[in-house]
Amino acid sequence: MQQQQQKIILDVEEVPKPSKWLMLSIQHVFAMFGSTVLVPFLTGMSPAVALVSSGLGTLAYLIITKGQIPAYLGSSFAFIAPIISAKALGGPESVMLGCFLAGIIYGIIALIIRKAGINWLMTILPPVVIGPVIMVIGLGLAGTAVNMAMYSNNGAPAAELEYSLTHFSVALVTLIVTIICNVYMKGFLKLIPILIGIIAGYLMSLALGIVDLSGVKEASWFTVPDFHVPFVNYDPAFNWGIAIAMIPVAVVTLSEHIGHQMVLSNVVGRDFIKKPGLHRSIAGDGVGIVIGSLIGGPPLTSYGENIGVLAITRAFSVYVIGGAGVIAIMFGFVGKISALISSIPQAVMGGISILLFGIIASSGLRMLIDNRVDFSKNRNLMIASVILVTGIGGAVLNIGEFSLSGMALAAIIGVILNLILPGKEEPKDMFGNTDSVA
Template sequence: MEEVKRNVVLDIQEVPKPFQWFTLSLQHLFAMFGATVLVPFLVGLSPSIALISSGLGTLSYLLITKGQIPAYLGSSFAFIAPIGVASQFGGPHAAMIGCFFAGIVYGIVALIIKKAGLRWLMNLLPPVVVGPVIIVIGLSLAGTAVNMAMYENPGAPADKLVYSTTHFTIALITLAVTIICSVFLKGFLGIIPILIGIIAGYVSAVIAGIVDFSGIQKASWFALPDFMVPFVTYDPVFSWEIIFIMVPVAIVTLSEHIGHQMVLSKVVERNLIEKPGLHRSITGDGVGIMIGSIIGGPPLTSYGENIGVLAITRAFSVYVIGGAAVIATVFGFVGKVAAVISSIPQAVMGGISILLFGIIASSGLRMLIDNKVDFGNNRNLIISSVILVIGIGGAFIKLSDKISLTGMALAAIIGVLLNLGLPGRKKISGDMFGEENNPA
């Protein structure tokens, strides 16, 4: 234990000195900033509210986990496509209601885990199901990324899209800088390639003359974001269709959460799944999702970028994480910050998205490889094949005139059913992220 202590700059509940506190918190803010503001940018939500919900969600997470898990919550990429689909049916308000119910699913799962343990969830969501669903998440967004990169007006109908060499060049510059930073930069700079890529792309866009600065000039330093609060700014309407679109996403994000907790446990050299317990961390994540949905922000999840910062700095203090959350919340009320984010051309975000969405898909593939899923086994081949084609192909089932199961949600549910129904299923004795599977 002494050897571990010598390598720790700040332990989990150690209070840093003021200057150290501020600088370390700022690092965490930078690490999550690019990806967290990208999600609302893509789905038409307010980046300012995303920062505020990220900050408030993280603070609530730290309280729920009794200040024992140094995790930062940022915008979840898994919900991008479902939010887009849900918004088409009932606008952004409907999407927020769906996100709220996804948060409730987290709470239900947390209660069951507290009473029955974790193994049932691992057997319900083995890598052969979760891996292909994660691949579907990434690849289903590929068209969005390419359209943003190539066209002046990516949101226009297909027959009115206008190709732009300038926009595509800027997207490729953004992509190239991000890749170079990811591969060659070390230390903290190696953790923020997304932010560096966005800055490089933005500078390129300024040189190309496609950035509109008028919004930045008009914006005030303090601005109250346009919160979407149920029963205050709108009357929520319950819809089974929205529930069927949004709630199944929790199947994927729950497995992502468990994976992050296992990685984080290794980084801080404590068993966080045992103490304070996975039920607490899942509850904290679910509450974060509900907080975001109540004020109009995207759903939240623990961020791998911030886990990377912890691994590099060895500063595990939850006070540092809390400081980053406070700064993010304050930034959400700075009008100039929101205006700068809004002025970023879609070509820049398209270049970043090409990499990020590809990484999401690749992480699903990595899960299959790390867990040595045998595709010589027809059972595994069938499950993954059906999930991929249904999810990427956009299949849907109409349950009524207003209720449908679509795309990724349908793929995830069918994957779970196939895993439970096909013969030869193995029960998982440990965790789904690398421990040996024993035959039932």
């Protein structure tokens, strides 16, 4: 691999010196911080709980992968829309159960891969299905991002929304600063454009007087996060259909996971797909999702931002990643940090979301381009078209109390169409090979 030609500062199993260890771990925390706290901010969850679940999930992942894969787990954007919908219709119990079941699906798939290899997975999840589904995730959230950016009272009934030039200006400045940092900054600063953008937007919001700091002043330095432990007080009235509808999201996040493993293998110069094995990394992600669901945090996934940190620093030590997990857990118990995050105006997060949700949609398009999906074939054109319209249009399938909608329904329809329509290409593994994968 090309990356192997570069000098490795810390190999995967190396233990760094304490001072270097601390600084490298803090760097990883900063890289994931903006995106990880954005998910609970958008879904009404606790940022502190998200940090704790992120740290715990990462430590569990390192254990399951035998300390051989330096990957950090953060909040997954793929679950934002399903969580918002499930929370509105079925309450937090349905959300947490749905996330829990998604994690279990990961575990089941990990077991199947261990026994049967990965060729079957590539058969049901080809780029022509996953690409449009990823586009649906981003485009389906476009309205949420724009509303956060434009309205001072976002969340109110549509007829009562109040357009605010002040809030929209803050959102645009946040967006512009983030883009400039991502395009023009060098080194570590290029890896944290989201964090820099949030800071810039927050400072502008302070200057314009739209930040309420009363919660920060009243918060204690040490506090126990607002953990939500589901299934303790079981409510038989909660909606099983809504909970089960979150499971198809795992289809998308599995594809994301495989992509990250490919990139990470190239960066580090080791084939993590073979050793310790894709089944272990998928199981690690699944356990992270389960941990989040058991304490009220969002589902987790491996983070591209942290892979970027590895690529630049060439410090691949899993001890550095583990240190970042411990620091994230500690941050979750600092009340001032949680209150400060909660005080960020929605306009700031709206500006960030315009970019992030657009990038998600664009990454789906990039997957189609990179894999050279041929849209001159009617089969591919029909699959992508149906996925995009049903997903973005908000199609709903109601059967009694069971309900499938939006991206989850689009993903299932896409998988079915891919399996039944004639002209299917010979399945390829993630490296583009058509040979059977053991």
